[in-house]
Amino acid sequence: MLAQVWxxxxxxxxxxxxFLIRGRLPDVVGPMIGIGLGxxxxxxxxxxxxxxxxxxxxxxxxxxxxxxxLSILGTNAIxxxxxxxxxxxxxxxxxxx
Numbered sequence: 223m224l225a226q227v228w229x230x231x232x233x234x235x236x237x238x239x240x241f242l243i244r245g246r247l248p249d250v251v252g253p254m255i256g257i258g259l260g261x262x263x264x265x266x267x268x269x270x271x272x273x274x275x276x277x278x279x280x281x282x283x284x285x286x287x288x289x290x291x292l293s294i295l296g297t298n299a300i301x302x303x304x305x306x307x308x309x310x311x312x313x314x315x316x317x318x319x
Contacts, residue, residue: 232294
């Protein structure tokens with residue numbers, strides 16, 4: 223993945239995460255966008271490619287950048303499921319009276 227594309231996507235994911243934490247994005251759509259961006263960032267940083275034909279492709283995977291993409295994915299997943307858990311009435315699950 224080109225470095226410029228990766229930097230732009232990381233900046234967009236960071237801005238999205240900031241607005242999500244500040245409460246300016248919807249509780250479900252915002253984290254789903256971040257999860258998608260995190261997956262794309264991690265995938266692009268690892269440098270996986272499908273090669274057809276006899277051409278040689280040399281890739282240098284960047285595991286550090288992939289971890290950054292996975293951290294964006296993890297943060298958004300936590301925020302998505304935290305909001306979902308807060309809407310549950312836990313009293314009915316544990317049998318409290």
